[in-house]
Amino acid sequence: MSKLDDAQKTELHLLDAALSLHHEQANKPGAAFMHCQECGIDIPKQRRDAVKNCSTCVECQSLIEIQQQHYRA
Ligand SMILES: [Zn+2]
Numbered sequence: 001m002s003k004l005d006d007a008q009k010t011e012l013h014l015l016d017a018a019l020s021l022h023h024e025q026a027n028k029p030g031a032a033f034m035h036c037q038e039c040g041i042d043i044p045k046q047r048r049d050a051v052k053n054c055s056t057c058v059e060c061q062s063l064i065e066i067q068q069q070h071y072r073a
Contacts, residue, residue: 036060 033053036043038060047054056064 038064 033043033048033055035041036057037055039057041057043054043057047058054061
């Protein structure tokens, strides 16, 4: 086995660990989302700080609220 293979394996292992950690954090209830769960754009830090546990950007949130109002009516 070459040293390069070892390095690649270590890198993959670290990537796996980072990914599973990321998924754990993402699935944690109350975890703040970095990206809009509807359209995937970055949620500005200001919004994440202002709205606890927000999972969507301002645009998607307002669309969701309009939809909810529509369903309620
Ligand atoms: Zn969005």
